[in-house]
Amino acid sequence: MQHIFNGLVSGSFLAMLALGLAVIFGMLGVVNFAHGAFYMLGAFGAYLLLTEWGVNYWVALAAVPVALGLFGALVERVLIRRLSALDPLYNFLLTFGLALLLQDLVRREYGVQSQPYTSPLTATVDFGLFTYPAYQVMVLGISLVVCLAVWLVLSKTRLGVIVRAATERPELTRALGIDVGRYVAPMFGFGVALAGFAGVLAAPMRAVNPLMGGDLIITVFAVVVIGGLGSIFGSVTAGFAIGLITALANLYVPTLSQTIVFILMAAVLLWRPAGLFGREEAFT
Numbered sequence: 478m479q480h481i482f483n484g485l486v487s488g489s490f491l492a493m494l495a496l497g498l499a500v501i502f503g504m505l506g507v508v509n510f511a512h513g514a515f516y517m518l519g520a521f522g523a524y525l526l527l528t529e530w531g532v533n534y535w536v537a538l539a540a541v542p543v544a545l546g547l548f549g550a551l552v553e554r555v556l557i558r559r560l561s562a563l564d565p566l567y568n569f570l571l572t573f574g575l576a577l578l579l580q581d582l583v584r585r586e587y588g589v590q591s592q593p594y595t596s597p598l599t600a601t602v603d604f605g606l607f608t609y610p611a612y613q614v615m616v617l618g619i620s621l622v623v624c625l626a627v628w629l630v631l632s633k634t635r636l637g638v639i640v641r642a643a644t645e646r647p648e649l650t651r652a653l654g655i656d657v658g659r660y661v662a663p664m665f666g667f668g669v670a671l672a673g674f675a676g677v678l679a680a681p682m683r684a685v686n687p688l689m690g691g692d693l694i695i696t697v698f699a700v701v702v703i704g705g706l707g708s709i710f711g712s713v714t715a716g717f718a719i720g721l722i723t724a725l726a727n728l729y730v731p732t733l734s735q736t737i738v739f740i741l742m743a744a745v746l747l748w749r750p751a752g753l754f755g756r757e758e759a760f761t
Contacts, residue, residue: 479607480724488720489620490675494697495704495712495719496624497671503638503707504664506565507557511572512697513690514579515545515669519585519676520685524592534597534681542674549669550662557665576691584687591684616678623674623748624713631709639666699742705755715753 494516501509507721514544522541526532532540552575560567598612631637642650643657650657683689700719704711719738747754 478604479609481721482609482613482617484721484724485717486617486720487724488717489617490679490693490716491697491700491720492624492713492716493620493671493675493678494693495700496627496709497668497675498697498701499704499707499709499712500671501665501668502625502701503709504566504643505553505661506564507559507568507572507665508698509572509665509668510569510694511552511576511579512668512672513692513694515549515672515690516676516679517583517687517690518545519615519673519681520594520683520689521587521592521676521687522673523677523680524594524685527594530537534677538674538677541677542670545673546620546666546670548666550666552669553662558661564679576694577706580687580691589686589688591686594680594685596681606716612681613754619678620675623671627671628709628713630718631694697736699738702742702752703738703745705752708752708754711752711754 494512498509498512501507501512519541522544523534523537526541527534528539556571556575557568560571596610596611596612598615600611601608602611602614631640639650639655643655644659678718679689696719697716700715701712703719704713704715721739722741723734723737726737728735733740749755
């Protein structure tokens with residue numbers, strides 16, 4: 478049971494990061510390799526607010542994602558949009574370079590040594606068979622609420638209808654008189670804000686260092702491929718599932734715990750190239 482909870486908590490970070498990637502790819506068709514760097518900036522933002530200005534965790538949890546969302550919208554306006562008419566590979570290379578730049582800027586200022594961040598909750602929750610840290614339980618609950626809220630907004634609201642229409646049929650959406658361009662920067666910023674939100678949640682649990690995003694982003698890309706590129710439901714489901722499978726593999730087959738996600742990705746690509754919940758027509 479403890480390993481199951483560990484897997485679900487780890488999967489919550491994968492799900493939120495994969496959700497942000499899916500939103501960005503679905504709206505812009507951009508594979509955002511800088512997503513891990515934005516996750517790292519979220520954790521460092523919370524750390525700097527606490528150490529430099531004494532801002533507590535709960536304020537940082539609200540402020541840092543908003544700041545990163547605005548920064549992400551600016552990145553889309555200034556950089557991503559200029560290459561939108563070119564091959565998607567150019568934006569992939571751009572975001573890859575941006576990730577390296579952000580990592581090196583933070584590493585130059587703070588080095589590679591991990592920075593501590595005290596957990597805002599030190600209590601434990603008694604589940605009968607075992608006890609579990611209250612903070613990890615809170616992280617799992619918050620991630621479920623966030624993922625459900627994003628899904629509801631995109632599936633049940635007028636904004637969600639416009640975003641999904643612009644994602645699947647941008648030219649037809651424009652023909653109906655909707656300015657698709659006005660939604661692109663906010664949605665890119667929203668995806669970046671999700672990465673920053675996950676970073677703030679991770680700060681008390683994981684080592685805050687410049688490389689924390691780079692170590693995770695490859696796994697997140699595998700999760701998105703398994704769930705289906707651009708699929709909100711698929712990304713979230715695959716995130717939690719991969720976290721759970723990895724935790725159980727670490728218990729029963731430790732030698733495969735670090736590679737099982739890539740084995741699953743290869744199997745899914747061979748069996749269903751669009752991913753478990755992706756649209757096959759996008760790949761024909």
